[in-house]
Amino acid sequence: MSTATAILTTKPTQLSIATNPTHDLLIQSSPDIPTPGPNECLIHVRATGICGSDVHFWKEGAIGDSVIEGECGLGHESAGVVVGLGEGAKGVEIGDRVALECGIPCSQPSCEPCRTGRYNACPRIVFFSSPPTNGTLRRYHVHPSAWLHKLPPSMSFEEGALLEPLSVALAGIERSNLRLGDPLVICGAGPIGMVSLLAAHAAGAAPVVITDVDENRLSMARRLVPRVRTVLVERGVESKIVAERIKEALGQEAKLVIECTGVESSIHAGIYASKFGGTVFIIGVGKSFQEIPFMYASFREIDIRFQFRYRETYPKAIMLVSEGLIDLKPLVTHRYSLEQAQEAFDAASTPAAKAVKVQLLDD
Template sequence: MGDKDNLTAILTKVNEIKLEQKPIPVPGCHQVLLQMEVVGICGSDIHYWLEGRCGPFILKDPMVMGHEASGVVLQCGSEVKSLKPGDRVTIEPGYGCRRCEYCKTGKYNLCPDMKFCATPPVDGNLARYYVTEADFCFKLPCNMSLEEGTLMEPLAVGVHACKLSKVTLGSVCFVQGSGPIGLSVLAAAKAYGAGAVLVTDYMDYRLELAQKMGAFKTINTSGMKELEIAEKVKTTLGCEPHATFECAGDVTCARLGLHCTRAGGTVVLLGMGGMEMNMPFGAALVKEITMIGSFRYNNDYPEAIEMVRSGRVCVKDLVTHRFKIEETQKAYETHRDKVGNPIKIMIYCNKNWDGKPK
């Protein structure tokens, strides 16, 4: 390849992202080389940048950022049959060892040897060029944009959580937090037929988007106490929810799930909060509530893509800001400082990007 420009965004240490030129990687026999197009900023990226860790994952060495991404296939390995140069793809950013019990039973997201983009010590894909496993790239339908392809990562998180909690026609759901993950849960729940989805947050601009995306009602919980919120949720819905989704990484939200959810219901933990929490488990006992963790996704990308392709889910409104890769530092600062009410910030890696959504 004649082009030598592989500008790459590297988190060198806490609060320091540097742009460096890296060699253009060569795909193995089952891999593809991608021209990276659009990479989103995730909350986990911000945690690594500001704190050097996200939950149990700790930054010890410099790491390439980025895991929500789409790109165009440039070169295929010798054994790749499913893709060809020119294909537009969304990238599932993690793959397991393919040999352990978890991988063989379809729960590869729990593989102890998982290789996941921008999760220490694995490099991410915020670069001009990137090599990854071909079978974890999914072709985008002709009616889907590259930005929508990038958003399949958070939507797959929502799909996985809804499948775990068995959301179905008529389900009543309570989503705590209306950032990209909470909004993705809302979108997936509606696509699965949920009858009513209540969303809470303390930022009005996020709640406004939740309403636009189909929330039954929203509540700004700023300044409210735990049991006060629980009572407000029940009266607003007119009943207790079948499923509650904690998407904020906050112990109060996790506790609320046990206070609010109906007997026999499910509380799903998605937010990466503290490793230890003080919980009212007595409520779980007497109401037989199932509390379950939801970690990333497995085999959920095809459903996420079909939801958007078919028009059952619209993710376009999640995108609020766009930057080129040379502006990565500014993009991260925009997220941190909440400049312009950000929801999802996109970084364009292709040096030929013309400044328009793709």
């Protein structure tokens, strides 16, 4: 009996998680298993993390110009096993354990971003879970074979799913030009802030401060990287005061701030904590329109930069984890089955749950 037949016989139904314009969380079951087309593979998705964007689409129905206008499947942080091959699928075989890179560019020679290697800027890119394209938070998912990354035997499906947020952090670290011994501030100790901390630690940033409004997350940050210095941000405190506390903890002004929340007040604190000629690198997703201390940044030549997803990061992420330079395992604090999706999303969206990364698993 083949691997594909064995798995499909055990779980012969499709199960998927979606939302809609009325903000329902839909747990949908179907007897129809998708069929891979040319150059595609059928994946039994074994682990999927809940991203802040998934919660945002569910709760708010939109992120910027990306709007939920009908039912749309969620999830894009996934790993699983290949259980079917379409005609022409290359690079993987049935039974391979893989991570899914979910931004699929057009890859046409006429596309300047694809041709020059900046495929995250492809105007025709298809990103799973970005409306109207369904996501990977489902039992069975069809994926292009070219955008699957084999996992080494030492890496779990949970770690494989965490390669996606790690990719976001690695892209930010690389574009921010972080160097050995650079004093660094990370604003926000959520999943992206945590993986940014792990990546910055591996890259040799020093000293490092991380901020958050939740002491539980700061405690986890100290467990992950004992040398990190933490600043608990009290809600409602003026950003300049927060910046002074950051600088005191860092022992100096920051050469680089990696902002992982997208919250306006946090961005302000990062700007006020920066040195002359410093950089505030914004990874977090926030309101579509925000105010910044324009003249303060201008008079101090502070560069404000942004990150849009990632490119060519998965092989590096796999190498860093498999070589032991980055340990992702402690980040998963809550685990649920697909059938428990409502509980999983409640935990991911409720601060009292004290979740860092919530994953849905399907054995």
